[in-house]
Amino acid sequence: MALLSIHNVFKSYFLHGKRIDVLRGVSLDIEKGELVSLIGASGAGKSTFLHVLGTLDIPAAGELRFEGRNVFAMNDAEIADFRNRTIGFVFQSHYLLPEFTALENVAMPALIQRRDRTETYASARELLERVGLGSRMEHRPGELSGGEAQRVALARALVLKPAVLLADEPTGNLDPATGEGIHQLLREVNRDLGITAVVVTHNEVLARSMPRRLRLVAGQVTEA
């Protein structure tokens, strides 16, 4: 059974009263441990697809199954819980919470689960060490550089060891060298922790380096 499978998903958005169908019956299976890249033109609906996959966006129709369970049929608390435990997000912008330190930001998903603070902070510290930010734990996001903040965001996505990591142009705001560091981390995560990762990107070179490549064209996802 596929880890994550979506079936016949439709999604539209409305611009000046006109309906634009971005996803037109997308069906896709993603197996456990895969590293998938998704490319497509700007505005083709890559982010929308990723958001639907991560239950952040509600499709008009269609099914999302995780290990065979129908995710969209769950209630709000269960979906929030599913997002919290199963999915890790990395966005183009780091989206760290400005009022909290790097350490607290990384620990946030575990705190949402009301796990024990000391244990949570210990594992968060370990993760921050691992992404090379052992010295910046007590800094607020405003005091971190773009690359550092993105690495904190990655650590935050991984703190609960989710089954799936969804990355939406994680290096879009970074220079190539810094971006390459993030990519390296993503590959390590996929290889060492066995986390399934879907990476949306504009970068053809990066996309080609992934084992499985998808392309979103005209509301349909095809293997590239």
Added chain:
Amino acid sequence: MNAERQTVYRWSLIWSGALVALVGAVLLGLAITRADAWARVAGTLGLSTLSWGGLLQALNALGLMPVQSALPAAVKPVGTEYVIAGAAAWLVGWVVIASGIRRAPVSSEGPSPAAGATLYPRLAQYRDFYWSTLGAYGGGILLAELVLILLQTFLSSGGGSAAAGESSGLAPTVAFAVSLVVASLVAFACGFVGASRARRVAMPEATIGVIYLGLPVPILLTLMEQLPDLQLSLGYRLREVTYLADMLGRPVIGYWLVFSLLVLMLVLGINTGFIAAGSGRLDLRLGFELFVARRHVGVFRPSLLLGTLAVLMFGIIPPLIVYGIIRAVEAAVERTRIRSLGLQDPLAAASALNRLKLREQSPTMMMTALSVGGVGVGVMALIIVLSVMSGFEEDLQKKILGAHSHVVVSKYAGQLPEYKRLMEQIAKVPGVEGQTPSIDNPVMVLADDEVQGIVLKGIDPETVGSVLDLRQNMQPGGNLDHLEQPQKIAPRRTMFGKQPDEPEEEEVEDPIIGKSTTSASDKVLPGIILGRELAAILRVVVGDRVNVISPQGAELGPAGLIPKSRAFRVAGIFYSGMYEYDAKFAYILLAEAQKLFGTDGPSGIELKVADVDDARRISQAVSRELGGYPYRSRDWGEIHRNIFSALRLEKLVMGIILSIIIVVAAGLIVATVIMLVLEKRKEIAVLKALGVSDGGIVKIFLAEGLQIGVAGGLLGLLSGLAWCYFILKVGIKLDPSVYYIPALPVKIEPVQTALAVVIAVLVTYLASIYPALKASSVEPVEGLKAE
């Protein structure tokens, strides 16, 4: 392809329909004018707006129909044709308006490519109305009302007939408080259950439930005041409820206040239920939400708390000046430091400047401080004003109870010659501390040229001290015991050469009656004790002679009945501190009063009870001990009902008016939390992406509003108590000739003070509900786009 059908409005039809309906309304108005029935119609319209009126009126009209038809044609109300034409035009108008609103025809476009695919499951399950929720909300409010009424009746009447013998239940106020708490809990629980089952706030159900199931009871109670039939059939059963409401003077205000409180509790329950279980799982934990909320609004920072407290205690200007000075000095010091730093290392100066800039506060922080201050001012004003009013009330009660007895036993008609036997019986009732027989009657008192209408009271000097404070209130120079030994009162000798006291003249002719009195110059006259103000008005001192003229016990004279007149000598002057009593009361010996009024016994027995607040119960016990009719006993609350209910009403209205400050502050909180929500849209989206449920977001923002409310409430409590303490210890002088009290009285009542804080916190909680729901409805995708 578009399944959505839009509504089309034909404005020409709607406008013409409105015109026709207006004509109908005018015609109906004409008919009402011709029947001179506006006052009644206005009342009915008022009821109708409460939605139950319509049903009541319809029933009423049905009941009246046979009566109407039986009446002869001549008596039929005028303007029937207007009524018919008006009603018809009114109905036609609405039909035309309704015909102007149509659904748009089904779109002719073809089906979308998604037609037939599985609808998003949660959308497919969505229902926007639940009968069970309606039942929970409406039934809940009705149940709460019934619980309140029944429990109060049950508790204050001592658990029904079983215990009717000895103790007669709790004091009415305590019974009411207990039942109110229970009823509030019932309303809260029903709201909680309803909302947690429906998993949404379910406003339509709540509105319908409250209007159709909650309103009838208060409407019934209100109508009971006005409809004698209803009063006859229900009044007796509801006497415990009406008695308590009557203590306010305006019972209707009481009913509706309690009703709004129950609705408030229902709303709180609904909201709490939604937060706890709205996202599908009951979750009452708050740790994480508080953790986030505290970071969002740092209400509990010493600087903010101290600053607000300073503003509350000393007003706005002085703390502002101090703050300005501190900031100016601080800025000057910082700049000098940075300049000297920069002279050595410009980059160090730059980062120091940056740190300085980071300390600047956001406008939301400013708003937070303002909201805290607003709530604080409201709570403080409420506490101070209510405490001062309690002080006045206590002072008045003390004075009234000093001059009057707690309970008066009398007969429905006639005197009590058998008072000695009754007193023995009354002494057996537990709680009775003292008793004295008395007579009181209105008389005229005159001395030389001054005349005054007063209440003359016949007392028994031996026992009067056990009931009234008369003995303590005597001014030096007089003596209460001289009433019984009038020979000891020294008649006043001439003091001023100008106006010699000529006894001969005085006794020869009574100025009013014009009849010779037989008294000799130094004849021993019975004593009388006057109030200080009365003595001043009559211009008499101890030893002076006054005449008392009583319409009661009139004597048959040559020209028919003439009022009885007796001379008394002033034996003493008392000062109670209440102008009303000092100017309106005089005391004589019981036996003298009996003689004067021509009665064969006292008119009543006055009692003092151990616990003033328990007087009603003891009064009932006394009444039972005496076997009821023809004896009756009334407690002070009943005798002086008007003044105390006026005071309570005044306090209540004052409380309501001052609560408006809190409501304004709540508006500030709404604005503050909405600003916070707008400012934190991105963070809300991120939190949701990280797995916080909608309920969690609601909790976070409710906690933010509540922090403001709690901080403001506590600061208000602190400053309010501090001010009360200040007034108590230092005092604010009053003009004694106006207020009859030397300084502003203060009495801090713990319950009332706590209530002010609790109300403030509840109001802020209510105020935060809307912004918190707004926050939870931020779509993660929307927030993440808003970069």
